[in-house]
Amino acid sequence: xxxxxxxxxxxxxxxxxxxxxxxxxxxxxxxxxxxxxxxxxxxxxxxxxxxxxxxxxxxxxxxxxxxxxxxxxxxxxxxxxxxxxxxxxxxxxxxxxxxxxxxxxxxxxxxxxxxxxxxxxxxxxxxxxxxxxxxxxxxxxxxxxxxxxxxxxxxxxxxxxxxxxxxxxxxxxxxxxxxxxxxxxxxxxxxxxxxxxxxxxxxxxxxxxxxxxxxxxxxxxxxxxxxxxxxxxxxxxxxxxxxxxxxxxxxxxxxxxxxxxxxxxxxxxxxxxxxxxxxxxxxxxxxxxx
Ligand code: DHB
Ligand code: FE
Numbered sequence: 001x002x003x004x005x006x007x008x009x010x011x012x013x014x015x016x017x018x019x020x021x022x023x024x025x026x027x028x029x030x031x032x033x034x035x036x037x038x039x040x041x042x043x044x045x046x047x048x049x050x051x052x053x054x055x056x057x058x059x060x061x062x063x064x065x066x067x068x069x070x071x072x073x074x075x076x077x078x079x080x081x082x083x084x085x086x087x088x089x090x091x092x093x094x095x096x097x098x099x100x101x102x103x104x105x106x107x108x109x110x111x112x113x114x115x116x117x118x119x120x121x122x123x124x125x126x127x128x129x130x131x132x133x134x135x136x137x138x139x140x141x142x143x144x145x146x147x148x149x150x151x152x153x154x155x156x157x158x159x160x161x162x163x164x165x166x167x168x169x170x171x172x173x174x175x176x177x178x179x180x181x182x183x184x185x186x187x188x189x190x191x192x193x194x195x196x197x198x199x200x201x202x203x204x205x206x207x208x209x210x211x212x213x214x215x216x217x218x219x220x221x222x223x224x225x226x227x228x229x230x231x232x233x234x235x236x237x238x239x240x241x242x243x244x245x246x247x248x249x250x251x252x253x254x255x256x257x258x259x260x261x262x263x264x265x266x267x268x269x270x271x272x273x274x275x276x277x278x279x280x281x282x283x284x285x286x287x288x289x290x
Contacts, residue, residue, distance in 0.1 A: 001179055001180070001181060001184065002100065002178045002179065002181040002182075002183060002184065002185035002186075002187050003178070003179065003185070003186065003187065004053075004175055004178055004179075004188070004189055004288065005049065005287065005288055006188050006189075006265075006268070006285060006288060007188065007190065007191065007251040007252065007254065007255055007265070007284075007285075008130075008134065008188060008189075008191075008283075008284070008286075009190070009191045009192070009219070009285075010130050010134070010190070010282070011192070011193065011194055011195055011276065011280070011281040012056065012125055012127075012129040012130050012192050012244075013125075013129065013276045013277050013278075013279045013281065014125040014277075015276060015277040016030075016033065016129050016132070016276055016277075016281075017129040020132050020137050021089055030276075033273050033276055036271035036273055036281075036283060037133050037134065037271070037283065039269050040133070040134055040271075040283065041135065041136050043268060043269065043285060044134050044135065044146065045146075047188075048146050048147065049146075049186045049187060049188040050147055050148075050185040050187065051100055051147055051149070051185055051187045051188075052147060052149045052150070052187075052189075052190055053104075053149075053152060053174065053178070053187055053189045053190070053254075054150065054151055054152060054189075054190045054192065055152045055154060055190060055191050056130065056151065056153060056154070056190075057126045057153060057154050057156045057157060057192075057244060058072075058121075058123075058124055058126060058153045058157075059084070059124055059126060059157060060157060060158075061082045061122065061124035062118075062122050062123070062153070063121075063153075068155055068158050069116035069118075069155060070154070070155050070161075070162055071115050071116065071153070071155075071170065072116040072117075072118050072152070072153040073101055073105050073108075073115045073116070073117060073118065073151075073152050074096055074101060074123075074150055074151035074152070075096070075101040075102050075105060076096050076098065076118065076119050077098055078094065078095050078096055079094040079096060079122060079123045079149075079151060080093050080094075080122050080123070081093070081122065081123060081124075081140075082122035082124040083122070084124055084125060088122075089125070089128055090139075090140040091132060091137075091143075092139070092140055092141075092143050092144050092145055094123055094127065094128075094131070095144070095145070096148055096149065096151070097148040097149075097150055100178075100181055100185065100187075101150045103177065103180075103181050104150070104178065104181075105117055106177075107173070107176065107177035107180055108170070108173045108177050111173040111176065111177070113170050113173055118151075118153070121151070126192060126193065127149075129192075130190060131145055131149070133283075152250075154167070154246070154250070156193065156243050156244050156247065161231070161243060161246070162246065163230075163231065164226065164227045164228070164229055164230075164231075164246045165228060167227070167246045167247065167250045167253065168223060168224070168227035168249040168250070168258075169253065171189075171250040171253020171255075171258070172253045172254065172258055172259060174189065174250070174253075174254045175254040175258075189250075189251045190251060191248035191249070191250055191252065192244075192247060192248075193245065193247050193248070194212075194238070194244045194245035194247075194280075195212040195215065195242065195245060195272075195279070195280040195281065195282040196208045196212050196237070196238035196239050196242045196279070196280045197238070197239050197241045197242060197278050197279035197280065198239030198240045198241055198242070198278070199240070199241055199278055200240070201240070203239060203240075204278065205278050206238075206239040207239075207274050208237050208242075208280075209272075209274060209280065211237040211238055212238065212272065212280050213272060215238075215282075216270065216272070216282055219248060219249075219252055219284070220265075220267055220286065223249065223252040223253065223258065224258070226249065226252075231243060231246075234246070241279075252286075255286060255288060257288075262288065262289060263289060265286035265287055266286065267284065267285075268285040268286065268287050269283070269285040270283070270284050271283040
């Protein structure tokens with residue numbers, strides 16, 4: 001059967017992608033941030049999955065405000081990097097896994113989560129920046145991401161957005177779906193977006209280090225308790241875009257300890273850095289026991 005072996009969490013600030021694409025990753029401003037991912041890049045090489053299930057948010061790029069799916073699963077064979085106004089990022093196309101994605105859609109919908117099925121879409125910085133952070137720069141034509149990726153888009157841009165509790169429960173359903181897939185596959189689930197940031201209005205630039213680090217603690221140790229936190233707390237404490245963090249609860253809900261007798265996942269890596277553009281960057285790697 002397929003198994004979720006680890007979960008990875010990271011912010012997705014678009015300026016990080018631009019810094020890599022423009023060769024600025026070694027600049028003094030960016031160097032401390034990328035240093036925090038050196039270990040992670042080696043870890044991913046050493047623990048290369050067969051498939052990454054990548055939970056992210058589209059920023060009115062693929063969906064616009066004409067269609068706003070709450071949860072959308074990519075079942076396509078491939079996805080192109082989106083043009084977000086400056087041309088597409090010079091990174092490889094994302095190869096999908098239609099068989100596993102279709103199986104997860106079938107299973108999760110039958111577990112009463114209504115997913116939107118997406119057979120064609122471009123993927124924006126929400127998906128490509130986490131890949132770049134974890135895999136390093138890859139040439140758009142000659143390079144490739146290490147494995148197929150299933151994009152899973154969550155609406156955290158236009159209210160109403162899903163609750164942390166619903167995201168956490170959805171993660172559980174995703175784990176059951178993966179474990180009912182016949183083929184032996186090593187699957188990682190990534191939760192992306194966050195941490196504290198507000199991009200507009202009087203509180204633009206808001207960063208709350210204490211709250212962010214408490215969020216990381218609770219995500220590791222007490223995700224079921226964290227799932228009960230209401231939206232207003234994210235927005236008040238972590239800024240309007242801090243709500244992206246509910247996506248991390250999907251990945252955490254898919255880990256082995258959540259329903260069963262498994263121990264807490266092992267913290268392989270933890271990193272926190274301020275600032276990247278307007279945003280606090282948080283990063284975790286959690287591993288299930290073998
Ligand atoms: C920034 C952060 C985001 O999450 C985003 O989607 C766009 C911009 C920023 O901090 O610049
Ligand atoms: Fe964002």
